[in-house]
Amino acid sequence: MSTKLSGNMLIAQSGGPTAVINQSLIGAVLEAKKHAQIQEIYGSLHGIQGILDENLINLKMETEETLEEVAQTPSSALGSVRRKPTPEDCATIFQRLEKYNVRFFFYIGGNDSAETAHIISEEAKKAEYDLHCFHICKTIDNDLRENDHTPGFGSAGKFVAQAFMGDDLDNRALGGVKINVVMGRHAGFLTAASALARTHEDDGPHLIYLPERPFAINRFIEDVEKTVQKHGRCVIAVSEGISDAQGTPIVVKGATTKEVDSHGNVQLSGTGALGDILSAEIKAKTAITRVRADTFGYIQRSFAGCISETDAKEAHGVGATAVKEAIAGTRDGSIAIKRKDGEKYSVEFTRVPLENVAGHTKHMPDSFINKDNNNVTPAFIHYATPIVGKLPTIGKLKAIPVEKS
Amino acid sequence: MSTKLSGNMLIAQSGGPTAVINQSLIGAVLEAKKHAQIQEIYGSLHGIQGILDENLINLKMETEETLEEVAQTPSSALGSVRRKPTPEDCATIFQRLEKYNVRFFFYIGGNDSAETAHIISEEAKKAEYDLHCFHICKTIDNDLRENDHTPGFGSAGKFVAQAFMGDDLDNRALGGVKINVVMGRHAGFLTAASALARTHEDDGPHLIYLPERPFAINRFIEDVEKTVQKHGRCVIAVSEGISDAQGTPIVVKGATTKEVDSHGNVQLSGTGALGDILSAEIKAKTAITRVRADTFGYIQRSFAGCISETDAKEAHGVGATAVKEAIAGTRDGSIAIKRKDGEKYSVEFTRVPLENVAGHTKHMPDSFINKDNNNVTPAFIHYATPIVGKLPTIGKLKAIPVEKS
Secondary structure, three states: OOOOOOEEEEEEEOOOOOOOHHHHHHHHHHHHOOOOOEEEEEEEOOOHHHHHOOOEEEHHHOOHHHHHHHHOOOOOOOOOOOOOOOHHHHHHHHHHHHHOOEEEEEEEEOHHHHHHHHHHHHHHHHOOOOOEEEEEEOOOOOOOOOOOOOOOHHHHHHHHHHHHHHHHHHHHHHOEEEEEEEOOOOOOHHHHHHHHHOOOOOOOOOEEEOOOOOOOHHHHHHHHHHHHHHHOEEEEEEEOOOEOOOOOEHHHHOOOOOOEOOOOOEOOOOOOHHHHHHHHHHHHHOOOOOEEEEEOOOHHHHOOOOOOHHHHHHHHHHHHHHHHHHHOOOOEEEEEEEEOOOOOOOEEEEEEOHHHHOOOOOOOOHHHEOOOOOOEOHHHHHHHHHHHOOOOOOOOOOOOEOOOO | OOOOOOEEEEEEEOOOOOOOHHHHHHHHHHHHOOOOOEEEEEEEOOOHHHHHOOOEEEHHHOOHHHHHHHHOOOOOOOOOOOOOOOHHHHHHHHHHHHHOOEEEEEEEEOHHHHHHHHHHHHHHHHOOOOOEEEEEEOOOOOOOOOOOOOOOHHHHHHHHHHHHHHHHHHHHHHOEEEEEEEOOOOOOHHHHHHHHHOOOOOOOOOEEEOOOOOOOHHHHHHHHHHHHHHHOEEEEEEEOOOEOOOOOEHHHHOOOOOOEOOOOOEOOOOOOHHHHHHHHHHHHHOOOOOEEEEEOOOHHHHOOOOOOHHHHHHHHHHHHHHHHHHHOOOOEEEEEEEEOOOOOOOEEEEEEOHHHHOOOOOOOOHHHEOOOOOOEOHHHHHHHHHHHOOOOOOOOOOOOEOOOO
16 A cells, blocks of 8 residues: 555544543644645544444534643543444445545544454455554553553543542541442553552552452451551552452452443443442441442543643644654554653653554553552552642641640 | 630531531631630540540641641541530530630531530530530531531532533443432532533533432433433433432432431442442333443542632631631621622621521522422522532534535
């Protein structure tokens, strides 16, 4: 195929929304507007579904002001979908793309969306349809291979940290055990970000359970009792994806039915079941009376007004980079964030092969998990701090006791 | 009793924490430092429990910088408690207060805390213990009589509105039905604040269920189906306190055990049960496949970094006003927020009798609830907007469709 195609561009969003996924969209659109090789800029509504249904919008007709506002707005402005294209879908997709003379295709999403982009790219080769096909990384789960971290993680991590900051103070005020269930599927990064909430010696979360380690109820109960003995209270971060030694998610063990999408993912979010299961276990097996569980749920990925500046900037950057790569003649790829060596935090955006990212899950490295499997290490804090960015200051009274007269 | 007492001051916090309850604490402390009538300033840890246990701290030894930081920090810096004093407790309390020469007593909290302050004030009269005894209003539930609104509601309302802003966009991206359970006990104000999230015509929440109206499952299912027909999706705000026509909370109906505090309050928060019950009903009774439920939980009252400026200022003001009233010679009372007449929003802080606030619950007035009992009215929006304050801008694409060629 020609390495210097000219034609129209189509961009879409897929998978779970994030607080900064629109930064990537707008980053790509603004970059595309600079290049004569790209004429029209189409947005497909609800990922590849919009191509199949010919449900496209004209992004060149949006004002700069609207684009800027949308960039700063959470969730996927083009709508999203969870759909893995079949070979038949691909045939229809190429018909549509040809009809609209689309030669530049950008798909913003996580590892399932990278898989979709990979399938489309491979099928396009087979079909001899000339196309620049790029995946633009995003996911709050932070589980994409090749990436130091992914856009969306920083802002969701900031939400999780700020939630734990306040909730730890809440638990300090009223006591007992507090469990918070955090998203992240089978990767523990977002749950681990709760550790950034700690600013004083005895701050929670005191225990952090990650899906990278098998979860055993008895061990959990022991950990909770030990923490209550030490601190008189206990704040716990639990990943929604924690699973037993056989790999079965704890929430699925407690459920009567399960829901699976076309990529084969089981529903882990959108229910308070896991928190309630763990809370019931503590009530049943210990003498602790006040036990509460919250599930942060969808608001942790789309909350309006809690965005990491670093995250926003990087999300914009990967979008723009994808377009630059395509304009430079690269046929396909996924844009990844690499951290540069050096004392000061800095990153670069690089093209990596689609197959390196597609469908794979990156997990927390061992160096980020403590040996007791119930907390993170200083190495994780060092890693996550610049990504999550500035957090509120937590004031504490010196609390000098009045002498008992 | 003398109307110009001189002696030490004791202040404490009680009930559920809020994002601005420390503003009231610091407002009172800073005001007290101006008056020679007040010598020492003691903080009692965990409400009246700290008096009973002689667990006091010296607030005069805190630096101005610490006080300022604490004012801006969520949750109760002195710790909290849910305890209604018995006559025996009161006898011990007066022994302690006399020992520490306390003549100024301030209790920051909701209607249960007002009841505690009322009991202490009445028992002090009987015991002929000279004491200025004040309740300082706070509660995210916004359910205190005599108050136009209460400190804590504005910031929690801001959290709820921002959460719904993002979550509505999230639902727009992926479709289906989304239920969010909001705090507020038996008052609907905080759930109603979700309506402030709407900035565009078809924005959610599309349905709002308040505890002021009986909740009927069949009617709920009908409402949801109608909304999905109209918008292709549905975002719902549900108060944790919704109850059936007999007044039994829906979450209690589905529970096997229940937990009650010494004021007689049943546990409504800290579980995902209500959301899961409603979600299961929709799945069972309709053809809608994607149904998710989140419970905002404790983070909505203590989230770090989501504070209404108006709320913070007013919380500070009621704290300072309580001290001024006591210094001026008023024996006891509760400090209430009254809204002034006029086009521009403004308030004043007034002393009202303790018995007017103690133990009572204020509910949403009829004028704030629509006739279908599933939404709020413009009157509510007008009421709540200045209290919650500035919200993020939500950008929307014009989304001009590409003509099908």
